[in-house]
Structure formats: C-alpha cells, structure tokens
Amino acid sequence: MMLNHIQMRRESKSFTDAAYAILTAAGRFDGPKYMLSGLSGMAFKFAAHRMLLPHSVTAYGQWGTEHSPGIDNLGLYTVYDAGRSRHNSFGSYQQDAVNWVRQSIDSGMGAVYWIPEFGVIHGYDDEAEIFYLQDGSAAGTQVLLYDNFGINFTSFWYCRIFGDQVSIPLEDAVLESLRLALYDWETPYKTLPDQEIASGRLAYQYVIKALKQGDYDAGGAGYLLASYLYSRTEIRDYLQEVQWRLPGLDEVLRLYRELTEITGPEITAVLPALSKGLKLPESQQASLCKVFKQAEALEERAMALVLLISGRYPDRKRSLVPRWGAHTAR
Amino acid sequence: MSASILSSVQFRAESLSFTDALYGVLVAKGWFSLPKPMLAGMTGACFRFSVHRQLHADSATAYNWMAEHLVACDLIGVIASQWGGYNFTPTFPLYQRQAVRDIKSSIDRGTAAVLWKDRFVIVNGYHEAKQLFYYLDGRSAAVQELSFGELGLNQTPYCYYQVYEHLLETDVLQVIKESYMQAVFRAETPDIMLPGTDYACGLSAYDAILNALQSGNYDAAGAYETISVYAAAKRDAAQYTRYAAGYWPASQEVAGHYAELAVLYEKILDTAEMNSTPGALSEPCSSFIDLFHAARAAETAAIRSIRTLLHEPIANRFHDVGLR
Known part of the structure; x- marks a missing residue:
C-alpha cells in the first residue's frame, strides 16, 4: 500500500513540512504552506540552544503537547504517541503504532514520523514488513523496517496521525493562532528542567549571547538562522493573508514586514560561511547581533499588540487550569 | 441487542x-x-502532593492527568x-x-x-x-x-x-525503587502545568497550607476536601512503604517516616477543626497548625531518607530525578 500523491518538501520546520504534505494530499488542507504554518502556530515557534546546536530548530518543547494544539486549530482529530525507546514498554507501544500507522495509510492519510527530523510515512509493505518514508530531501523514498520503527540515534520516538475534521471559522482560528504564538513568546523554557534551550523572547537572548561570545556551533547557527528567517517570512505572509480578519492585525503585519526586511539580508549574507562550518568574522557578528536586537524589539512590540488583540475576546481555554499540556519528561 | x-x-x-x-x-x-496501597505506591500516586494556595476543592484533582496517569501505568507495566x-x-x-x-x-x-x-x-x-x-x-x-x-x-x-x-512483566522490587525515585521527583519538582501563583507542589505544599491556615485565607469546604484526600494518600504511602520494606529491607527507615506521617494525618482528621462542621474546616487553632508543621518535618525526613537510600541511582540522573 502506497500513497503516491504524498510529496514532502523541506522548506519550513520539518514537522510543518510533513503535516503539510500529508494533509494537502488527503484534501484536509487547501492553501499555501505558510497558512498551515501560521494557523497551527508552528511558524511562531522559535527555540535556541545556548551553543546554537542544530537541534535548536526542533527543540521547541515536548512535541506531543506542542503539536496537538496547532493541529487542533486546523479542526483535525489527531493521535500521537511518543516516548523514550529505552523504556520497557517501548516494544509494546511500537507494535501498536505500527498497526495504527498502517490503518492510517489504508484510510489515505500518511503519518508524521521522527526519523530524525520529522518525515512522512506514506506507505507500507506487510510482506517485507517495511514502511516507506520520506524526509523531504531529494533522496526520495527510504525504507523502515517495522522492527526498527521508533529506533534512531536520538533517545526518543514520535509518530502522529490525523483523522476526521470539523470546520473552524477562520477568524477563530486566526485568534487562536495568535494565542499559541503568545504562549511560545512568553514561555522561556519548554524542556524543563533543562535550561540549555530557550523559547520565544528568551531565545533571542540566547542567540545574541552566543554570537557575542563567539561560543557557538557554526553549522547549527546557520540552520537556526535559516529556519528563523523562513518562519518569520511565513508569519509575514500569513498575516498578509489574514490581516483583515481581526482589527489591529495590520499593525502586527507591519512589524513582521519590517522584521523580515532587516533580518533577511543580514542572515542571507552570513549563511554561506556558517553552512561551511565557519564562524563569523567580528564585523559580521557584531552587525548580526545588532540586527537581532532590533528584531527582538520588533517582535516584542508585535506580541504586545497580539496580547491587546487577544484580550478583546474571551478565552475560556486559558482562563481555566488544564489537566494536560506542559509536563516534565519522565 | x-x-x-x-x-x-x-x-x-x-x-x-x-x-x-x-x-x-x-x-x-x-x-x-496486591493490596490497593501497593498500587497507590507503585504508580507513585500516593506521593503526588499539590494544593491550591487557598485550599480550593480542586487541589486533589488539579494535576496533569495525561502525564501522571500514563507514567503511572508505565511504572506497573x-x-x-x-x-x-x-x-x-x-x-x-x-x-x-x-x-x-x-x-x-x-x-x-x-x-x-x-x-x-x-x-x-x-x-x-x-x-x-x-x-x-x-x-x-x-x-x-x-x-x-x-x-x-x-x-x-x-x-x-x-x-x-x-x-x-x-x-507487561515487571519486577516488583524494581518498580518499588522507581516509585521512590518518583516520590523524590514529586516532592521537589513543581507540576509545570499548574500556575505557581495559585498552586504549590511537593514539600512546598506545606508552606502553602500553613500560609492559608495562618492567614485564614482559605476555602473551608475545599480545605476539608483537600486534607481528607491527602490524608488518604499519606495512609496509602505508610502502608505501601511498610509492604515495600518486606521486599526491600533496607527501606525500613523510609517506612518509619511515612508511618509517622500517616499518624499525624490521622490526628489531623480527628481534630475538632475537621469534625465540628460537616464537610468544612473550622477555624484552626495553634495545635492544628502544629500538626502540619510536624507533618512537614516527617515528610521532609522521609524524602531525605529516600535520597540517602537511593543516593547512587539518583545521582546518575543528575538534575532530572524523574526522567527514567
């Protein structure tokens, strides 16, 4: 069984790329990728390791609780499982997951799977006991043995499928996406008790400090900056599209437009060196830091406006104490 | 049909x-x-302790069900x-x-x-x-x-x-040891789902309880409910750790502290404050508050004795006692 119409392309965060490939192929999402990235809140996620290691880009929290609210905002039913592959129960959850991924493919929907990074399972072969897998690069389809499902060089596994859908009015979804953005902006640490990785506002501090001290991983910094620029451009394009849905959003758009205008050329200029693993010369470093400080101030203003917009509408979800969500990994 | x-x-x-x-x-x-207190202990449930700062009735159920209940099952296979x-x-x-x-x-x-x-x-x-x-x-x-x-x-x-x-098959002794590690985690780590301004977790829950009782800023029915539920949890913890010492004689001292803790909670349940108005806590006098001071000391000693007992496996988890 193979879903041939799924074609993942690496452009945005890998989770977004994978979800977009699956949902557009299944007719569950219609529109450009930046709309999915914006509505799901994925575009706003910004995390940085102190050393700007490459996993900064995917270390934006506990994936289950990070991704579910975003998928929920698309009106979709979703199920995921994840954990540490060293735990005794892994084998059992692994077998269950192999089954529900196969069923999902039978129903015409691929699965998001941590390779790493996130990729798409888009087919299986029960005789050979293998899944077919895409990572979004040009490499095409890879093969994954059922027995190796969830086993990778990181210590965790993750898989997510999607189901039925309800329709959510766009105004409501836009408002919720802004609230998801605020949460990311205002939560300094998403992987407590670890404090090596910061989110949102504090992520800017981590980037600026690492650049200033010159104590960073060049390749990781390049990846982080490219991802940052891509996602901020997605936010701009998303807001461009939805600005008239809520009063005051045009001003937020203006700030993100300015942010991409000032960061775009700076980041583009440093990427060639960083991608070769070369640290930046003093002058470029200083200039990049300066621009990042300006970008932080712009995003701070944008989020202050988002907070005002959000405050104009009731928010029942966030006026209650939940019984799920943020937790410490165990 | x-x-x-x-x-x-x-x-x-x-x-x-x-x-x-x-x-x-x-x-x-x-x-x-096994008896129910064994389940309460092996899943770590009886070691969970978080309260609303004004002792609202949701103290006992305001926690991350998704995270806690899945780990609970995982611990017992x-x-x-x-x-x-x-x-x-x-x-x-x-x-x-x-x-x-x-x-x-x-x-x-x-x-x-x-x-x-x-x-x-x-x-x-x-x-x-x-x-x-x-x-x-x-x-x-x-x-x-x-x-x-x-x-x-x-x-x-x-x-x-x-x-x-x-x-899945599990080894009871290993499950007990892990549950003790989780007890330390719960005593020392706030549930990050709960806003710290409104809730307190683990040993710091005692500060919140004492503040609420001393200031009079608490919900009388909620306080009664909160205290009743956690008294049941400490009773489970005492029975669990006593059974556990049968599997693991070295943990005898831990059991002693929890026994003392459960006795204090029984005394709390027997006070006039808990019995003069049905379903509500009456204004506490100083002896009632003293019982909570004593309970804090006993529970702190219990956690310290677990830390001593499991010094090495805890050290191997560095700053993250709860992460198996």
Whole structure:
C-alpha cells in the first residue's frame, strides 16, 4: 500500500513540512504552506540552544503537547504517541503504532514520523514488513523496517496521525493562532528542567549571547538562522493573508514586514560561511547581533499588540487550569 | 441487542483518587493482585502532593492527568491509551466519538475503562441498542447509566478517559525503587502545568497550607476536601512503604517516616477543626497548625531518607530525578 500523491518538501520546520504534505494530499488542507504554518502556530515557534546546536530548530518543547494544539486549530482529530525507546514498554507501544500507522495509510492519510527530523510515512509493505518514508530531501523514498520503527540515534520516538475534521471559522482560528504564538513568546523554557534551550523572547537572548561570545556551533547557527528567517517570512505572509480578519492585525503585519526586511539580508549574507562550518568574522557578528536586537524589539512590540488583540475576546481555554499540556519528561 | 456488563468490576472509594478507579479495573482484569496501597505506591500516586494556595476543592484533582496517569501505568507495566481535553472546543465531538469507540472495544476485550465524570469513575459496560454506558462511581452500589452522547459533557470543562491494552512483566522490587525515585521527583519538582501563583507542589505544599491556615485565607469546604484526600494518600504511602520494606529491607527507615506521617494525618482528621462542621474546616487553632508543621518535618525526613537510600541511582540522573 502506497500513497503516491504524498510529496514532502523541506522548506519550513520539518514537522510543518510533513503535516503539510500529508494533509494537502488527503484534501484536509487547501492553501499555501505558510497558512498551515501560521494557523497551527508552528511558524511562531522559535527555540535556541545556548551553543546554537542544530537541534535548536526542533527543540521547541515536548512535541506531543506542542503539536496537538496547532493541529487542533486546523479542526483535525489527531493521535500521537511518543516516548523514550529505552523504556520497557517501548516494544509494546511500537507494535501498536505500527498497526495504527498502517490503518492510517489504508484510510489515505500518511503519518508524521521522527526519523530524525520529522518525515512522512506514506506507505507500507506487510510482506517485507517495511514502511516507506520520506524526509523531504531529494533522496526520495527510504525504507523502515517495522522492527526498527521508533529506533534512531536520538533517545526518543514520535509518530502522529490525523483523522476526521470539523470546520473552524477562520477568524477563530486566526485568534487562536495568535494565542499559541503568545504562549511560545512568553514561555522561556519548554524542556524543563533543562535550561540549555530557550523559547520565544528568551531565545533571542540566547542567540545574541552566543554570537557575542563567539561560543557557538557554526553549522547549527546557520540552520537556526535559516529556519528563523523562513518562519518569520511565513508569519509575514500569513498575516498578509489574514490581516483583515481581526482589527489591529495590520499593525502586527507591519512589524513582521519590517522584521523580515532587516533580518533577511543580514542572515542571507552570513549563511554561506556558517553552512561551511565557519564562524563569523567580528564585523559580521557584531552587525548580526545588532540586527537581532532590533528584531527582538520588533517582535516584542508585535506580541504586545497580539496580547491587546487577544484580550478583546474571551478565552475560556486559558482562563481555566488544564489537566494536560506542559509536563516534565519522565 | 442486550447489555454487555463486566460484572466482576468493583469500585471502592478508599484512596479517594484516580487509584480507586484504576485498581477496580486492574483487579477485575487480573492485572494487579496486591493490596490497593501497593498500587497507590507503585504508580507513585500516593506521593503526588499539590494544593491550591487557598485550599480550593480542586487541589486533589488539579494535576496533569495525561502525564501522571500514563507514567503511572508505565511504572506497573500496563500499556494504556488515553485522551483528555476541554469539552467545549470545536473538535471535542471528534474525540467524543473516538472515546465511545475506544471504551466499547475495551469492554469487548473484557477490560473496564476509567472516565472522568466530575470524578474518576469506572465504565464497566454498555448497551448498544440503548446507546449508553454503565459506570460505577463508588458512591452508590448500583451501576449508573451515561448515554454515549453525554460522555465527557461534565459540569467541569474536562473530558478524560483511559483504556488498558496489555500487561507487561515487571519486577516488583524494581518498580518499588522507581516509585521512590518518583516520590523524590514529586516532592521537589513543581507540576509545570499548574500556575505557581495559585498552586504549590511537593514539600512546598506545606508552606502553602500553613500560609492559608495562618492567614485564614482559605476555602473551608475545599480545605476539608483537600486534607481528607491527602490524608488518604499519606495512609496509602505508610502502608505501601511498610509492604515495600518486606521486599526491600533496607527501606525500613523510609517506612518509619511515612508511618509517622500517616499518624499525624490521622490526628489531623480527628481534630475538632475537621469534625465540628460537616464537610468544612473550622477555624484552626495553634495545635492544628502544629500538626502540619510536624507533618512537614516527617515528610521532609522521609524524602531525605529516600535520597540517602537511593543516593547512587539518583545521582546518575543528575538534575532530572524523574526522567527514567
């Protein structure tokens, strides 16, 4: 069984790329990728390791609780499982997951799977006991043995499928996406008790400090900056599209437009060196830091406006104490 | 079509928590055969301690059900699946539909399920033609009915259910040791889901309780409920650690501290403050407050003795005691 119409392309965060490939192929999402990235809140996620290691880009929290609210905002039913592959129960959850991924493919929907990074399972072969897998690069389809499902060089596994859908009015979804953005902006640490990785506002501090001290991983910094620029451009394009849905959003758009205008050329200029693993010369470093400080101030203003917009509408979800969500990994 | 009921399932309100429901399900299935305090301990449930700073009645149930209950099952080798979410969101009907399917197929496998129905209850059957579930809540002996369409539509805004799929082999001694590590984690680490301005967790819950009692800034009915539920938890902890010492003689000292702790909570339950107004805490006098000072000392000593006992495995987890 193979879903041939799924074609993942690496452009945005890998989770977004994978979800977009699956949902557009299944007719569950219609529109450009930046709309999915914006509505799901994925575009706003910004995390940085102190050393700007490459996993900064995917270390934006506990994936289950990070991704579910975003998928929920698309009106979709979703199920995921994840954990540490060293735990005794892994084998059992692994077998269950192999089954529900196969069923999902039978129903015409691929699965998001941590390779790493996130990729798409888009087919299986029960005789050979293998899944077919895409990572979004040009490499095409890879093969994954059922027995190796969830086993990778990181210590965790993750898989997510999607189901039925309800329709959510766009105004409501836009408002919720802004609230998801605020949460990311205002939560300094998403992987407590670890404090090596910061989110949102504090992520800017981590980037600026690492650049200033010159104590960073060049390749990781390049990846982080490219991802940052891509996602901020997605936010701009998303807001461009939805600005008239809520009063005051045009001003937020203006700030993100300015942010991409000032960061775009700076980041583009440093990427060639960083991608070769070369640290930046003093002058470029200083200039990049300066621009990042300006970008932080712009995003701070944008989020202050988002907070005002959000405050104009009731928010029942966030006026209650939940019984799920943020937790410490165990 | 007729009713499908798992008639051997029993629900007894003793631990006054999720543990009562889980125990009823697992015992009926033959997946747990030790006394209930063993389940409360092995899953780490009796070591969980978080309170609302004004001692609201939700103190005992305001915690991360998804995170805690899945770990609870994992510790005892039970493979589970679950869902929790608000019952007023646009996607809720999708999850409700799946919940009905999951719980029915669980009953078909001969396994009851746990459901939040403004408290944790056991779903032990369904009637397809009548489109309803049967459940036990431990309050009335008779089974009660809940239509499929009402599932999750609680007075509280929460929907939650958990179903159980397989049992893995575990080693009781290893489970006990891990539960003690989790006890340390719970004593020292706040539940990050709970806003720290309104809730306090672990040993710092005592500061919140003492502040509330001394300032008079507490909810009388909520305080009564909170204290009653946690007294049950400490009683479970005392019995659990006593049994555990049978498997693991070196843990005798830990058991001693929890025994002392449970005695203090029994004294608290027997005070005039807890008994003069039904279902409410009366204004506490200083001897009542002193009992909480003593309880804090006993529980602090218990955690310290676990840290000593498990010095090496705890050190191997560096700054993250809870991460297995």
